Amino acid sequence: MAQERQLHLGAFMRPVSLHTGAWRYPGAYPDANFNFKHLKAFAQKLEAAKFDAFFMADHLAVLNMPVEALKRSQTVTSFEPFTLLSALAAVTERIGLVATASTTFDEPYHVARRFASLDHISDGRAGWNIVTTANPDAALNFGLDEHIEHGERYQRAREFYDVVTGLWDSFADDAFTRDVESGQFFDPARMHVLNHKGDELSVRGPLNIARPPQGWPVIVQAGQSEPGRQLAAETAEVVFCSPRDLLSAQALYADIKGRMAAVGRDPRHLKILPAAFIVVGSNVEEARAKRANLDSLVHYDSAIASLSIALGQDASGFDPDGPLPDIGETNASKTGRAQVLKLAQDEGLTVRQLAQRYGGYSGLAFVGTPETIADQMAEWLAERGSDGFNVVFPYLPQGLDDVVDQLVPELQRRGIFRRDYQGMTLREHLGLPRPVNSFFAGR
Numbered sequence: 001m002a003q004e005r006q007l008h009l010g011a012f013m014r015p016v017s018l019h020t021g022a023w024r025y026p027g028a029y030p031d032a033n034f035n036f037k038h039l040k041a042f043a044q045k046l047e048a049a050k051f052d053a054f055f056m057a058d059h060l061a062v063l064n065m066p067v068e069a070l071k072r073s074q075t076v077t078s079f080e081p082f083t084l085l086s087a088l089a090a091v092t093e094r095i096g097l098v099a100t101a102s103t104t105f106d107e108p109y110h111v112a113r114r115f116a117s118l119d120h121i122s123d124g125r126a127g128w129n130i131v132t133t134a135n136p137d138a139a140l141n142f143g144l145d146e147h148i149e150h151g152e153r154y155q156r157a158r159e160f161y162d163v164v165t166g167l168w169d170s171f172a173d174d175a176f177t178r179d180v181e182s183g184q185f186f187d188p189a190r191m192h193v194l195n196h197k198g199d200e201l202s203v204r205g206p207l208n209i210a211r212p213p214q215g216w217p218v219i220v221q222a223g224q225s226e227p228g229r230q231l232a233a234e235t236a237e238v239v240f241c242s243p244r245d246l247l248s249a250q251a252l253y254a255d256i257k258g259r260m261a262a263v264g265r266d267p268r269h270l271k272i273l274p275a276a277f278i279v280v281g282s283n284v285e286e287a288r289a290k291r292a293n294l295d296s297l298v299h300y301d302s303a304i305a306s307l308s309i310a311l312g313q314d315a316s317g318f319d320p321d322g323p324l325p326d327i328g329e330t331n332a333s334k335t336g337r338a339q340v341l342k343l344a345q346d347e348g349l350t351v352r353q354l355a356q357r358y359g360g361y362s363g364l365a366f367v368g369t370p371e372t373i374a375d376q377m378a379e380w381l382a383e384r385g386s387d388g389f390n391v392v393f394p395y396l397p398q399g400l401d402d403v404v405d406q407l408v409p410e411l412q413r414r415g416i417f418r419r420d421y422q423g424m425t426l427r428e429h430l431g432l433p434r435p436v437n438s439f440f441a442g443r
């Protein structure tokens, strides 16, 4: 029987997987970043499984790591998300299509047009993942010598959101009368000129696109810092985040939903979806072995570079096959470092295994059978750690097939995931209201 609160599932897509070793996994499609045939098949399979959304992350520079590590990674290059999602919109009918766009390196008029277009093309399935872009190298690709300061990036992001949503409201939903008889295509009284002049942005408007079918495409936010959480509370309808355990997820969940209430928003109008790396096996040992095999495919050069970053100390001199030696305090993030030490201890990992975990995928992972994973997901939902998950597939296509063919039916049996879509738009899948036009209320 369907439970009152249901999981929402997004697919956190990197076409070959986010895991650095995945392109070397048996059966992988190492060319999937630029092979539309594979991406189409993934999207259609996720839609058949009734996923809420296909999320295409995006970066405006290659990853900022030494080329010796970079050359091992398949996530270095990928399609531009709007081109990809527009093509996917034509070969899918129901699944949401979420793209990342940066408020630091883009212009609000461009962003408003692109998402409005995608929303029209897909009949109301677009979502905008607002990021302020953490990678400092992106600045070098956009005419700057150095990155814009974190606080200023978030200030611009907040104003950027107001401008984009204001532009989407340029026309009332019924503005385009197209009256052949009188020869009037639209009613000028139903058009609003934004005339925005703020601290960071100056945009006249109106947008040269009819209001999107969803009113506004779904607003997603992926920043975790103090200003990131505040931006989420004020604007977001979905939060992508990366807590590592239920306790920290609950704290983040309560914090963001609490901030929403403080700014007068209904906390039910925001879905918090942590990224979860999911490895399914026919028993727990098999699932762990699959993960260990995958991790072992991370080349030691990039693995040890990632571990050194996490520890804040060069680890290249450590014995790869021994335990992590005792290390003193460093200048690295204390939480990050403590997490490394705890993981090494809890799982009894060698330096090599630990490095390969960090070089592969080190975030929240559910590794087990469909039943044990469904238990964990149900617990997170019930204990208010999340409203669902943004699923990271360990390797494709097999890892995606395992989730769709084995885990999803188990979630459906338990009544915590839909057996069919109830609506047509991404807003409807997520149970989010359609925003009222700020300039033409009620229409």
Ligand SMILES: Cc1cc2nc3c(=O)[nH]c(=O)nc-3n(C[C@H](O)[C@H](O)[C@H](O)COP(=O)(O)O)c2cc1C
Residues within 6 Å of the ligand: 012, 056, 057, 058, 059, 060, 100, 129, 130, 131, 132, 133, 134, 135, 222, 223, 224, 225, 226, 227, 228, 229, 240, 241, 242, 275, 390
């Ligand atoms: C699930 C998830 C997805 C993300 N996707 C992107 C992305 O596509 N592009 C990007 O530049 N940053 C992405 N980020 C990074 C965030 O935008 C942000 O930079 C990071 O969480 C640090 O937060 P802060 O900037 O508030 O300190 C993502 C983060 C998470 C947790």
